[in-house]
Amino acid sequence: MPLNYSKWDQLELSDDSDIEGHPNVDKRSLIRWKQRDIHEKRETRKHRIAYLGAQIDCNNVLLSRITEIAEKLAGVSSGDPAPPTVYFSRLVERLETQPSKECPPGNDPTKLEQTYDGMLLSLLRKVSEEAKNKVKGDNVPESEKEAKIGEDLAKRMAGHVKQLSETIKKDQKEMESEIKEQRKHITSDDLHEGFSSKYVPPKPAPPPVPGVTAAPKKTAKETKTEFETLNPEGVAAASSSAAQEDEEDIEGDDDDMDALPELTPSLEAFSKIPVKGYERSFEFIQQHRDVIVDGASDALLVAAFRAQQEGKKKYAKQCVHQSLLLQYCEKLGKDGVRVFFKKMIQGDPRAESVFENDVDNTYKHLEERVKIALAEQEEGKEQIQLVPENPDQTISFNVPDGPPPEDLRLEGPGTEGLDIEEVRKALQFRWDVFSAFPDYLQEALKSGQLAAVNKVLGEMDVSTAEMVVQNLDLAGILSFAEGGIRDETSKVKDAEPPAA
Numbered sequence: 001m002p003l004n005y006s007k008w009d010q011l012e013l014s015d016d017s018d019i020e021g022h023p024n025v026d027k028r029s030l031i032r033w034k035q036r037d038i039h040e041k042r043e044t045r046k047h048r049i050a051y052l053g054a055q056i057d058c059n060n061v062l063l064s065r066i067t068e069i070a071e072k073l074a075g076v077s078s079g080d081p082a083p084p085t086v087y088f089s090r091l092v093e094r095l096e097t098q099p100s101k102e103c104p105p106g107n108d109p110t111k112l113e114q115t116y117d118g119m120l121l122s123l124l125r126k127v128s129e130e131a132k133n134k135v136k137g138d139n140v141p142e143s144e145k146e147a148k149i150g151e152d153l154a155k156r157m158a159g160h161v162k163q164l165s166e167t168i169k170k171d172q173k174e175m176e177s178e179i180k181e182q183r184k185h186i187t188s189d190d191l192h193e194g195f196s197s198k199y200v201p202p203k204p205a206p207p208p209v210p211g212v213t214a215a216p217k218k219t220a221k222e223t224k225t226e227f228e229t230l231n232p233e234g235v236a237a238a239s240s241s242a243a244q245e246d247e248e249d250i251e252g253d254d255d256d257m258d259a260l261p262e263l264t265p266s267l268e269a270f271s272k273i274p275v276k277g278y279e280r281s282f283e284f285i286q287q288h289r290d291v292i293v294d295g296a297s298d299a300l301l302v303a304a305f306r307a308q309q310e311g312k313k314k315y316a317k318q319c320v321h322q323s324l325l326l327q328y329c330e331k332l333g334k335d336g337v338r339v340f341f342k343k344m345i346q347g348d349p350r351a352e353s354v355f356e357n358d359v360d361n362t363y364k365h366l367e368e369r370v371k372i373a374l375a376e377q378e379e380g381k382e383q384i385q386l387v388p389e390n391p392d393q394t395i396s397f398n399v400p401d402g403p404p405p406e407d408l409r410l411e412g413p414g415t416e417g418l419d420i421e422e423v424r425k426a427l428q429f430r431w432d433v434f435s436a437f438p439d440y441l442q443e444a445l446k447s448g449q450l451a452a453v454n455k456v457l458g459e460m461d462v463s464t465a466e467m468v469v470q471n472l473d474l475a476g477i478l479s480f481a482e483g484g485i486r487d488e489t490s491k492v493k494d495a496e497p498p499a500a
Helices: 004-008 027-078 084-097 118-135 142-182 232-257 266-269 278-287 296-309 315-332 336-346 349-378 421-434 440-447 448-459 462-475 489-497
Strands: none
Touching: 004 296, 027 084, 027 118, 027 142, 084 118, 084 142, 118 142, 266 278, 266 315, 278 315, 278 336, 296 315, 296 349, 315 336, 315 349, 336 349, 421 440, 421 462, 440 448, 448 462
16 A cells, blocks of 8 residues: 655755755755745745735625715616715715724724725715716716716725725635645644543532531441450450440540531632522522531531520521521432422422521521520520628628718727828729729619619629629728728718708
């Protein structure tokens, strides 16, 4: 079978063993010159083909417009009583006043001469001037001048249609010749990848939500073989220690299972889709594979529970809706997502009724569970209360009426050795501590009732209540027995008679 080497004839080499050059010129220079000549001709041919293609496209657009004008001029001149110059003048006026910015690719639309209307306007002006000059040179009477100009316009536009058609055919023939010459030679532009086989591995399955462990894979049944041992007691001890380690691992796993599933960024965005927004939910699931993973519906229910506790009822119901949506898709099988959303988007009344009733019932159950949980939290809340150590002891409150007066007097037994300035500092500190308390605590202390003070302390956080009791004790306001320094200034002032 003979071999066909004709395809190698299209190779254009710059280095040929048969090349003949001048004896005074080295072969390397000749090879470089030939190579440069090949590349220059190739680039010139490429630019020429591009220029001819653009020229043909532009002329085709102009040809259709010129043909339309020529046909209208011929129709007006043959049958319409109105002079053809009227149509021609209106056309020129429109192109001058309202030109279109449509232009060939690469031209500047802001320049009139580079647009299609600008080119057409230039041609019409030239034709009009030539027609007027011809009529003027023929010494046509004034009464026949407009008719002659109209006939000449139609004739000249028809001539331009013929001339432009011939130009387009000539350019097309030349471009075909250039393309044929270009295809005679194999270049780097002709290189392309004929066949390629690439393996694209599938995307890995998204991980479960945080706080949820993946379901263990099913393992095949294993046959157990028992061996007779020489030291059964040692083997039993080793087995018991291994069993104990396994139990510790199971306990550790149980601790991990106690962690609640958390929302991922995708699930958080998914939970904000409004109720009954089935089309948006379907699009979101198609774009985010990590929505349908292990623990996603549980994470949404946990988010709904927390939102209901915070009083965000609308968001809680949205989370319940999206959680049940994922559960239904999972229960419907492998193609459950498509089946579920097909029924919901098409408005199947039976499917919508079942799903919406399930959402309402689940939300009501969640609402009741949140109420019970909040009540249990209130019952088991840690509080700080003031309680006497024994039934005979009473708790009283030395509430100051105001800052210590400037005229401070110490009266009564046991006050002889006290420094009046130290007493003033103590009374001022007591007043500063009391005035720093909130108003409702001040009112409870002024009432002098232990139950009222304990009620205010019970409504406070443990740390805040502890700080309040500590300040009451430091300032001497809290007293478990009568005694110490008491501010009786206001009482003394009330008892004194007014000055005469």
